[in-house]
Amino acid sequence: MKEQDHMEQEYLAEAAEIARPGIEPLIPIFPWPPRLRVSGLYVASRIVTPPISAPGPLPIQPIPIAQPLPGIVPTSAGPWQIEELLPWGLLREELRLDVDGRYPQMMASGTLYGVLAKRVHWIARLTASGPNAWTGSIWFKDGDVAGFPYTTVDITTTSTFLASQRKAVVRLSGGGTAVRTRTLAFKSPYFRQVEFEFDCATGVTATTHIGTHDHPNRPATLPNETLSIEEVYRRVGFDVRKSGSDSIVPIGDAGTNARWSDNEMHDAMQVYWSRFAGKAQWSLWVFFAKLHEQGTSLGGIMFDDIGPNHRQGTAIFNDSFISTPPAGDARPAAWVERMRFWTACHEMGHAFNLAHSWQKQHPPDWGTPWIPLANEPEARSFMNYPYNVSGGQTAFFSDFAYRFSDNELVFMRHAPERFVQMGNADWFDHHGFEQASASPEPSLKLNLRVDRAQATYQFLEPVVLELKLTNIGARPLVLEKELLSMTEHMTVIVKKRDKPARQYLPFARYCHDQQAQVVMPGEFVTDSLFISVGRNGWDIAEPGYYTIQIALHMETEDIVSDALTIRVTPPRGYDEEFLAQDFFSDDVGRILNFDGSVILRGGNDTLREVNDRLGDRAVACHARVALAAPLARDYKVLDMGDRMGEMASAKEAGGRLRRSAPRIEEARQLYTSALLEKKDQAIATLGRTDYEYYLSRFRAALVEHGAVLKKEPRDVKRDAKREKNGDIEHTMRVIKEALSSLKDQEPVSR
Amino acid sequence: MLLHIALQEGFHHDDVRVLVDAREALANTDVTTRRQTGYAASVDIDVTRSPVVVEVVLSKRGVTQRNSVSVDRPTYVGLSLTPEGKLVWNTSHEPFGYL
Numbered sequence: 001m002k003e004q005d006h007m008e009q010e011y012l013a014e015a016a017e018i019a020r021p022g023i024e025p026l027i028p029i030f031p032w033p034p035r036l037r038v039s040g041l042y043v044a045s046r047i048v049t050p051p052i053s054a055p056g057p058l059p060i061q062p063i064p065i066a067q068p069l070p071g072i073v074p075t076s077a078g079p080w081q082i083e084e085l086l087p088w089g090l091l092r093e094e095l096r097l098d099v100d101g102r103y104p105q106m107m108a109s110g111t112l113y114g115v116l117a118k119r120v121h122w123i124a125r126l127t128a129s130g131p132n133a134w135t136g137s138i139w140f141k142d143g144d145v146a147g148f149p150y151t152t153v154d155i156t157t158t159s160t161f162l163a164s165q166r167k168a169v170v171r172l173s174g175g176g177t178a179v180r181t182r183t184l185a186f187k188s189p190y191f192r193q194v195e196f197e198f199d200c201a202t203g204v205t206a207t208t209h210i211g212t213h214d215h216p217n218r219p220a221t222l223p224n225e226t227l228s229i230e231e232v233y234r235r236v237g238f239d240v241r242k243s244g245s246d247s248i249v250p251i252g253d254a255g256t257n258a259r260w261s262d263n264e265m266h267d268a269m270q271v272y273w274s275r276f277a278g279k280a281q282w283s284l285w286v287f288f289a290k291l292h293e294q295g296t297s298l299g300g301i302m303f304d305d306i307g308p309n310h311r312q313g314t315a316i317f318n319d320s321f322i323s324t325p326p327a328g329d330a331r332p333a334a335w336v337e338r339m340r341f342w343t344a345c346h347e348m349g350h351a352f353n354l355a356h357s358w359q360k361q362h363p364p365d366w367g368t369p370w371i372p373l374a375n376e377p378e379a380r381s382f383m384n385y386p387y388n389v390s391g392g393q394t395a396f397f398s399d400f401a402y403r404f405s406d407n408e409l410v411f412m413r414h415a416p417e418r419f420v421q422m423g424n425a426d427w428f429d430h431h432g433f434e435q436a437s438a439s440p441e442p443s444l445k446l447n448l449r450v451d452r453a454q455a456t457y458q459f460l461e462p463v464v465l466e467l468k469l470t471n472i473g474a475r476p477l478v479l480e481k482e483l484l485s486m487t488e489h490m491t492v493i494v495k496k497r498d499k500p501a502r503q504y505l506p507f508a509r510y511c512h513d514q515q516a517q518v519v520m521p522g523e524f525v526t527d528s529l530f531i532s533v534g535r536n537g538w539d540i541a542e543p544g545y546y547t548i549q550i551a552l553h554m555e556t557e558d559i560v561s562d563a564l565t566i567r568v569t570p571p572r573g574y575d576e577e578f579l580a581q582d583f584f585s586d587d588v589g590r591i592l593n594f595d596g597s598v599i600l601r602g603g604n605d606t607l608r609e610v611n612d613r614l615g616d617r618a619v620a621c622h623a624r625v626a627l628a629a630p631l632a633r634d635y636k637v638l639d640m641g642d643r644m645g646e647m648a649s650a651k652e653a654g655g656r657l658r659r660s661a662p663r664i665e666e667a668r669q670l671y672t673s674a675l676l677e678k679k680d681q682a683i684a685t686l687g688r689t690d691y692e693y694y695l696s697r698f699r700a701a702l703v704e705h706g707a708v709l710k711k712e713p714r715d716v717k718r719d720a721k722r723e724k725n726g727d728i729e730h731t732m733r734v735i736k737e738a739l740s741s742l743k744d745q746e747p748v749s750r
Numbered sequence: 751m752l753l754h755i756a757l758q759e760g761f762h763h764d765d766v767r768v769l770v771d772a773r774e775a776l777a778n779t780d781v782t783t784r785r786q787t788g789y790a791a792s793v794d795i796d797v798t799r800s801p802v803v804v805e806v807v808l809s810k811r812g813v814t815q816r817n818s819v820s821v822d823r824p825t826y827v828g829l830s831l832t833p834e835g836k837l838v839w840n841t842s843h844e845p846f847g848y849l
Binding site for chain 2: 296297298299300301305322343350427
């Protein structure tokens with residue numbers, strides 16, 4: 001079918017909806033002349049070949065004017081402008097405009113699809129700026145956002161009765177770059193398309209429709225209509241289709257007890273669902289059965305958190321408690337039908353990755369806490385339990401309009417496809433999606449960097465990030481001096497590809513004396529972040545790709561960094577695989593994080609083994625630094641005697657501080673090997689910030705233990721300034737001088 | 751008389767012991783709530799007197815709580831953990847349902 005014909009059909013389908021009872025007309029009768037609904041999906045497609053940079057000037061050729069392909073809307077700017085802004089060719093662009101129709105959220109979201117699966121997704125909150133115009137700030141970005149600096153969107157629509165002539169002009173601006181204007185064609189009044197299949201176990205009837213007035217306990221204003229599950233999800237914004245293959249699942253597949261386990265249902269899904277595939281797709285299997293093996297207490301479940309593609313199947317159990325009406329209910333049969341219908345919509349909501357209304361806020365170790373939503377324990381939503389609200393199920397249904405909450409609608413309509421689509425993100429992964437309160441015109445920019453050309457790490461090599469916070473505004477800013485080392489002001493997310501995201505939780509938080517510093521426009525502050533391991537365990541360990549992103553929470557806004565993707569390579573051989581079992585432990589994590597310990601002996605043994613057996617690998621540099629640090633100075637240890645490890649106060653246990661004497665010669669050898677012998681490799685793996693810090697500690701230890709630095713008084717001030725400015729070469733010269741002076745003095749203090 | 755004790759929201763790799771009148775009724779390690787349903791584990795106990803003292807021990811969290819529960823008719827006790835790790839008791843005379 002030609003695209004043009006398709007759009008005309010969409011228009012006819014849209015017009016047909018006008019006549020359907022109980023549905024808000026897309027073309028309202030009043031006021032007159034009618035104002036067409038503009039919400040829906042707009043698209044543009046264009047294949048762009050990235051420009052090739054030539055070594056010398058090329059002969060000037062007339063630029064051929066691109067001819068629009070059928071159904072493709074010409075853009076107001078040429079394709080080359082896109083390439084300048086995005087570092088990859090753009091293939092397709094979508095806009096979801098959500099300003100009228102059923103439950104408008106005053107949002108717009110856009111997705112730009114490029115070659116090599118590149119993608120940018122953005123969401124903006126809108127306010128009307130004219131009769132067919134809206135403006136708003138972009139508060140969410142996802143994907144390959146490096147070439148997408150925009151902070152503001154302006155949208156103007158053209159409405160006509162001919163669907164093929166409807167369009168939206170999208171103007172993106174802000175972020176210190178040129179304005180980008182594109183025109184997209186109206187494609188559908190729905191934001192996304194989804195397909196359902198309803199299968200029943202032998203002898204079970206699916207409740208897929210309900211009369212909204214069948215039960216007397218309802219909102220007074222609830223329209224009287226026959227409502228289907230498909231219609232519920234159409235009102236969310238999905239173009240709902242049926243697979244056309246609804247079927248019966250023989251009860252024998254539930255095993256001899258005729259109750260269904262999750263695995264039995266998963267097996268049945270693979271056999272009886274006509275669309276089953278081991279991949280993400282906008283398709284859902286809904287299974288109606290009698291009972292789960294848990295018994296009558298389980299009314300339904302999104303059972304599919306099994307295997308690599310979650311959320312493809314969901315089940316409703318007709319013989320469970322949902323079929324037991326409250327004693328004395330006025331219309332018990334209608335109550336049961338409503339509860340079965342409600343349960344089906346609820347379980348299907350889980351398949352769209354919606355959590356329960358009271359589960360939106362939770363500890364990080366439950367799942368993905370990307371700036372979680374607030375709980376909605378009283379929400380009149382399909383995702384709440386009716387009997388858990390104040391006043392119980394009677395209060396719930398007296399005020400329930402067969403809908404999802406606004407936050408849930410925003411999620412299903414506008415969140416990145418992979419968060420919502422069945423079989424894509426794992427169950428509960430990214431469900432807590434919400435906005436960072438980013439300013440449309442931020443004054444600071446946070447960059448994540450690594451000190452190497454390619455962000456590839458050897459197996460076992462800890463990851464140290466360099467954080468750079470730049471004043472990109474026009475005015476000087478006063479920032480806390482230790483802002484970037486105060487991790488309590490940060491949310492740090494680490495996501496391994498195809499795994500749920502994890503929040504990095506540092507072992508310790510540091511309380512700094514508040515000191516301000518002025519950062520002029522264009523100036524920046526830097527710090528390091530040792531991110532591999534924290535209280536959550538090892539966030540970066542197994543080989544694979546990891547994406548890291550940080551939100552820095554300032555007083556009035558959040559500064560969200562670009563996402564940084566790193567790769568951990570597979571182990572080099574048996575030695576590394578074998579050592580990994582001991583290396584990825586809490587003790588080793590703590591030793592590396594705190595730059596050494598004399599207490600965690602098992603961890604130190606592992607690091608010594610790393611140093612001995614993997615001396616040429618980057619991890620050995622970290623091991624040497626961590627082993628050297630406590631040897632280089634007096635080290636105080638709390639000795640609790642026999643009660644070491646017990647939860648007791650030092651006083652109760654008769655604890656006393658014991659001094660561990662420095663072993664400077666061992667420390668010198670370890671520091672020299674780690675920091676001086678292969679300087680460039682050390683900077684790459686430790687990060688420049690930490691490398692400078694360890695150099696200065698090494699120098700201080702040498703001086704403390706007898707090294708003599710020959711300096712004229714005027715050099716002292718100059719040297720201090722050079723060290724402050726991170727002059728590594730200078731510090732290394734000083735250290736070599738100190739080492740040389742130690743050689744001249746025998747014996748060295750040990 | 752039936753006393754049903756259910757571990758519901760918020761459990762995450764917890765070691766849980768439940769004692770009724772000092773007798774162990776449930777001792778499960780690695781208890782985790784299934785977030786689709788808000789259910790983790792449960793036990794049914796036939797008690798012969800009322801009230802009884804229900805004691806819950808969450809060893810990894812260092813939490814121990816005791817409550818007197820009246821069981822003069824079938825009684826359902828739901829135990830949930832808040833995001834802050836606080837143990838919340840919910841007593842009902844209707845069976846719990848999960849969705």
